[in-house]
Amino acid sequence: MKAVQFNEYGGPEVLKIVEIAEPHAGAGQVRIAVRAVGVNPAEWKIRAGLFGDFMPVTFPSGVGFEAAGIVDEVGEGVTGVSVGDAVFGFGTNTAAEYAVLTSWATKPDDMPFDVAGGLVVASETAIRCLDYVGAKAGDTVLVCGAAGGVGSALVQIARARGITVIGTASTPKHDYLSGLGAIPTTYEPGLASRVKDLAPQGVDAALDLAGAGIIPELVEITGDPARVLSIVDFTAPEHGAQFSPTxxxxxxRALAEAARLYSKGALNLHVEKTFPLAQLADAQALSAEGHVTGKLVISVG
Ligand SMILES: NC(=O)c1ccc[n+]([C@@H]2O[C@H](COP(=O)([O-])OP(=O)(O)OC[C@H]3O[C@@H](n4cnc5c(N)ncnc54)[C@H](OP(=O)(O)O)[C@@H]3O)[C@@H](O)[C@H]2O)c1
Incomplete structure (x- = not known):
């Protein structure tokens, strides 16, 4: 099968399309014929060697953590899914014609494959963030980096849970954020004072999805480091805040919730651009610029 691999750390040019043996579903796994693969910033960071100290790669390395496709092998002990079902979920080396998934949910019939392939990491991370800070209906949550993949899912899921969201993005993306249901503001200096104007009653929790070094400011805004969580900034615990890496x-369970919300019309995903498998390097290069709106997706087959 065709897959994308890299054999050394480096720029996007180290990514190559290769012919390799197909993987097979082990116990508790399914294999899918891949239709779409979401592109995540972690993938270009791993390829560039930025995570080499704590997440070393064995070469040749595949690419991709998430995918949507059609089940064509069901591993031992797996129930509730059959060959021919459309699913979306987590796996390894998903940027390929076939991939093994370790956790998944049924794709709603009316959910396009590119949306499903891009919603896996985004929706699981969004739900994890909200759960870790204990956000509940009636709360107000500040989301820093609300216009990317995780932020876009998070704003919609929070709104569906009755949570008010203040989201940061550059000014041209404020209409996008309003469309998702967030109250937009910029991430220029002076965030605390803008948030005070937008939420005079205060903010119950703050989520850092951008990693721009603002944990101390978020602690000041919430008044409680336990109500601040970052998925990017490794220094968060130094300030008493939470860091969630995986x-x-x-x-x-999060994927099933995402599917339910999609079917109710409460969650969708803006796919900024789709790329063929052979152009994964271009997709990673665009991701690395740091200004994707919604998600980039690789279309396979
Ligand atoms: N720990 C985990 O479990 C986990 C899971 C998933 C993702 N992540 C990490 O979380 C981060 C977000 O992931 P993602 O997929 O949402 O990324 P993404 O889609 O690439 O995010 C792009 C967005 O970031 C915004 N942005 C850039 N600089 C910003 C700043 N200083 N303040 C606020 N927003 C800013 C951009 O908005 P503008 O264009 O308006 O600047 C853009 O819309 C990445 O670093 C990723 O590696 C971690």
Missing amino acids: PQDHPE
Whole structure:
């Protein structure tokens, strides 16, 4: 099968399309014929060697953590899914014609494959963030970096849970954020005073999805470091805030919630651009610029 791999750390040019043996579903897994793969910033960071100290890569390395497609092998012990079902979920080396998934949910019939392929990491991370800070109906949550993949899912899921969201993005994206249901503001200096004007009653929690070094300011805004969580800034714990690096147990529960919300019309995903598998390097280069709106997706097959 065709897959994307890299054999050394480096720029996007180290990514190559290769012919390799197909993977097979082990116990508790399914294999899918891949239709769409979401592009995540972690992938260009891993390829560039930025995570080499704590997440070293064995070369040749595949690419991709998430995908949507059609189940064509069901591993031992797996129930509730059959060959021919359309699913979306977490896996490894998903940027390929076939990929093994370790957790998944059924794709709603009317959910396009590119949306499903891009919603896995975004929706699981969004739900994890809201759960970790204990955000509940009636709360106000500040989301820094609200216009990217995780932020776009987070704003919609929070709104569906009855949470008010103040979201940061550059000014040209404020209509986009309003459309998702957030109250937009910029991430220029002076955030605390703008947030005070927008939420005089105060902010119950603050989520850092951008990693721009603002944890102390978010602690000041919430008045409680335990109500601040970052998924990017490793220094968050130095300020008493939480840092969440990886999916929680049973990520399929979050995916099932995302599917339910999609079917109710409460969650969608703006796909900024789709690329063929052979142009994954271009997609990673665009992701690395740091200004994607919604998600970039690789279309396969
Ligand atoms: N720890 C975990 O479990 C986990 C899981 C998923 C993702 N992540 C990490 O979380 C981050 C976000 O992921 P993502 O997929 O949402 O990324 P993304 O889609 O690439 O995010 C792009 C967005 O970031 C915004 N942005 C850039 N600089 C900003 C700033 N200083 N303040 C606020 N917004 C800013 C951009 O808005 P403008 O264009 O308006 O600047 C753009 O819309 C990435 O670093 C990713 O690696 C971590």
